Amino acid sequence: MSKTKISDPAATAPESVVDFSEENPSVLTRVQHALHETPALVPLIVLVLSIVVFGVLLGSKFFSPFALTLILQQVAIVGIVGSAQSLVIITAGIDLSVGAIMVLSSVVMGQAAFRYGIPVELAVVIGLTVGSICGYINGWLVAVMKLPPFIVTLGMWQIVLATNFLYSANETIRSQDIARDAALLQFFGRKVQIGGAVFTFGVIFLVLLVLVLAYVLRHTAWGRHVYAVGDDPEAAELSGVNVKGVLISVYTLAGLICAFAGWALIGRIGSVSPTSGQLANIESITAVVIGGISLFGGRGSILGMFFGALIVGVFSLGLRLLGADAQWTFLLIGVLIIAAVALDQWIRRVAV
Amino acid sequence: MKRLLVGTLLAASLMASPAFAGSHGGITACLITKTDTNPFFVKMREGATAKAEELGITLKSFAGKVDGDHETQVAAIETCIADGASGILLTASDTSSIVSAVTQAREAGLLVIALDTPLEPINSADATFATDNFLAGELIGKWAAATLGDAAADAKIAMLDLAVSQPTVGVLRDQGFLQGFGIELGDPNKWGDETDPRIVGHDVTAGNEEGGRRAMENLLAKDPLINVVYTINEPAASGAYEALKAIGRENDVLIVSVDGGCPGVQNVKEGVIGATSQQYPLLMASLGIEAIKRWADDGTKPEPTPGKQFFDTGVALVTDMPVDGVDSIDTTEGTNLCWG
DSSP states (O other): OOOOOSOOOOHHHHHHHHHHOOSOOOOOHHHHHHHHHOTTTTHHHHHHHHHHHHHHHHGTSSHHHHHHHHHHHHHHHHHHHHHHHHHHHHOOOTTTTTTHHHHHHHHHHHHHTSOOOOOOOHHHHHHHHHHHHHHHHHHHHHTTSSSOOOHHHHHHHHHHHHHHHHHHHHHOHHHHHHHHGGGGGGGOOEEEEETTTEEHHHHHHHHHHHHHHHHHHHHHHHHHHHHHHOHHHHHHTTTTTHHHHHHHHHHHHHHHHHHHHHHHHHHHHHHHOOOOTTTHHHHHHHHHHTTOOTTTSSOHHHHHHHHHHHEEEEEEEEHHHHTTOHHHHHHHHHHHHHHHHHHHHHHSSSOO | OHHHHHHHHHHHHHHTTTOOOOOOSSOOEEEEESSSSSHHHHHHHHHHOOOHHHHHHEEEEEEEESSTOOHHHHHHHHHHTTTTSSSEEOOOSSSSHHHHHHHHHHHTEEEEEEEEEEOOSSSSSSSSEEEHHHHHHHHHHHHHHHHHHGGGGOOOEEEEEEOOTOOOHHHHHHHHHHHTTTTOOOOSSSSOOOOOOTTEEEOOOTTSSSHHHHHHHHHHHTTOOEEEEEESSHHHHHHHHHHHHHHTTTTOOEEEEEEEHHHHHHHHHSSSSSSSEOHHHHHHHHHHHHHHHHHHHHHHOOOOEEETTSSSOOOOEESSSOOOOOOOOOOOHHHHHHOO
């Protein structure tokens, strides 16, 4: 099991180097070690570099509080879904159904309030419950039925998405109707403005969620168990970890977080739209991978995912402002993904 | 092996097709849409189903899983050929790649009519029943220019398009709008090559709220003083409106769109969208079924509208703020005619 401390590499690297090396280790080995100790470091460096580069190229147009907080708003949904994805991937699983669960939850919230006239507070609770149930089913199939997570969530993705379309008849609930009759659904769209900087409640929720999860994963028994299960489920079982329980709890929590993402989605686009979020599963996996979380489980930090999502956001907006064809964004993101995984493989070879 | 494959496909598609009407014998027609969830295609299917029932035709409906699902559409065409259908009504996801499958169907004696989306080249299908998308764009362009009056000379325009692959429907609406607004076009077969400084930029929306908001935000970051917004459809328009609302500019920007769906017309009524060009999917489908019937009865093919390469199913400008020189209908009438 690896530590996921986020700190200055200079502070941790020397200690760990001293342990095992009499002859001076090369700089490369030191770097390798530092990265092994703090997986969020690489994405953080890439993020800072990309902000600096686009800042130089675009000047104040990019380097303004407005544009920088706009990036936060644009990655809020992917970031929230990415938090759920991170949890699952740390257990060496994968969740392809995150986007579908998000959209279904938002549709259920909307339909509960508008089709059935349920009070909006209750409608939100129903939506969150539906998300959690979807997650629970995933978790049960993975943990108890021992089915591969990829297959389970591939199936769940189709099932949930089809349910979403059948149930909603793909009809949008208009923003103006929601604002009038069920304003709570747009809660995450409200905003705090500080100068030119705009923080929506969705962004604030994302930041809080990442911080809370980072703390829980590092400092609670449950969090350590999540890493242990991802690293080596048999060893975890032998040391008394309830592997099934941990897996089910992770997938259920992921479902709940996706439902919150669905709620935040209503805030962002104003309306309830069943066609939204089609690519959220891929985008969240992208953020996770660029964020340095290992797809083999047991390694990586949720902060890395957050930086990964921001990197994608910075590239997208930066390249658009430069007037580049949108395809360049996808191309560069592709390069980043492969580079990130290659780096992960290299770091894994470190002797601990 | 091949027969087995076709058989399996057939069985799978029949089971997957809820609109399958059971009775054999007589004329069979196929309707293949991009998806079966978009209200536009739902309305199209309604129109086709009603007309088929009236004429005693067996209708089989197929749809891709998502917009852009090309393979399911090819499989559907193959199924229709194997089934001995008289004709196919098709809204293609991939307008050029589908041509080989369409040719195969025509060689097998089926009448293929492209609905809503022309194939590339347009004469790959026997006929095309569609909205004149260039005209649809032109109407909102003219309306926007007339509404702004003298201010049109220094407008700042955001163009919210469909996709980077520039599908024809998106290009036609975009270029129609610009022409209607009085902006000189570059190559009318693509957008983005205009040199008029009034255009702040083009961005893509995927035709939904989420994409509309993101694209609007990107263009606002480029120039926060945008005051005219063209959108590919009404969901994108509603997303753009949210982005404008977030910076408090929703009341001093003119948004125009194309489609005429019911939520869109409602948005025109409430002033979210200034004007929208309404199209008529139900009519496309019912005319298509009639054409297949005639083809099956005496082998006559439908003729295009004079002066156009396709049969024009009509478009109307919906707005509550009519201007001189552009014909329009109000939102009450638009609501009566809206789909989805």
